[in-house]
Amino acid sequence: MQTLSRRVITESCTNMRRLGRERLKGNWNIMVIGILLAAVCVYVPNWILNNLLGKTETITEVFTKSGIDLSKYSSLFTSDQLQQFSNTTMHISPVSNIYLLLVVGTFSFGIIYMMMMLFRARQTRPSDVFVGFGMYVKTLGLYLYMALFMMLWSLIPVAGIFLAIIAAFRYSQSFYILFDNPDMPVPAIVAASKYMMMGNKGKLFCLDLSFIGWALLAVVPSMITSGIASYCTSSVAIIGLASFVGSAAELWVMAYMTAAQTAFYEILIGNIKAETYIPGVY
Numbered sequence: 001m002q003t004l005s006r007r008v009i010t011e012s013c014t015n016m017r018r019l020g021r022e023r024l025k026g027n028w029n030i031m032v033i034g035i036l037l038a039a040v041c042v043y044v045p046n047w048i049l050n051n052l053l054g055k056t057e058t059i060t061e062v063f064t065k066s067g068i069d070l071s072k073y074s075s076l077f078t079s080d081q082l083q084q085f086s087n088t089t090m091h092i093s094p095v096s097n098i099y100l101l102l103v104v105g106t107f108s109f110g111i112i113y114m115m116m117m118l119f120r121a122r123q124t125r126p127s128d129v130f131v132g133f134g135m136y137v138k139t140l141g142l143y144l145y146m147a148l149f150m151m152l153w154s155l156i157p158v159a160g161i162f163l164a165i166i167a168a169f170r171y172s173q174s175f176y177i178l179f180d181n182p183d184m185p186v187p188a189i190v191a192a193s194k195y196m197m198m199g200n201k202g203k204l205f206c207l208d209l210s211f212i213g214w215a216l217l218a219v220v221p222s223m224i225t226s227g228i229a230s231y232c233t234s235s236v237a238i239i240g241l242a243s244f245v246g247s248a249a250e251l252w253v254m255a256y257m258t259a260a261q262t263a264f265y266e267i268l269i270g271n272i273k274a275e276t277y278i279p280g281v282y
Helices: 013-024 028-053 059-065 070-076 079-087 094-119 126-154 160-170 174-180 186-196 201-209 212-232 236-246 249-268
Strands: 055-058 089-092
Touching: 013 094, 013 201, 013 249, 028 094, 028 126, 028 249, 094 126, 094 174, 094 249, 126 160, 126 174, 126 186, 160 201, 174 186, 201 249, 212 236, 212 249
Parallel strands: none
Antiparallel strands: 055 089
């Protein structure tokens, strides 16, 4: 069991990204393939469930059910775009949402597990992204526990969305703590994450924000492929597939971002003294 501790991180985002890149050196393909496996296992069944069991709805109807009246935002869209929203249909199924709840947390832990193995100088492989299913009850319970409280925070009028985002940063270390403490109860894991993030939420926010340029650059291929598909067909399925294929660059960004976030955790618990960091020495 890892002894938990708390530090207020003053290390620069630049240095944490550097630490992440150093651990990814020679291991990019392992992480990218692992993340790809997770993405396929999460989103392909979700797409299949939506198309097999989903109710056909227009984009306008989907927004309306979410409480958003697109007609009130007519200044942001042309009349042709609004008409396209009314004509474009998609399949939505509650079953697919249940599926996401059941697997997203477990695959998220798998990705973090792989990155932690790299930081601890241990061997890992893409198939390790499924390791969370070996402790499925714990990973699912932890994910649902966090999701429940973030949802409750979001229900608070006006400030709810901001409070939910703050809660997400408070709970952000939970899967890392689970890696080091697999026998710790779920409430204790979340409580430990909240304690460790006192005074550190702003730093993690800045670290995540520092990837915005890479994130925007990575979505360009997806926009191009989906744009071409939209020009050639009105099929939402084909457009979605084209967008998925074009999003390949996002896999590298996610690997890079996860590496930097893992460096954040390792500094937080004292495994890395970043200012005098020597590769492979912890």
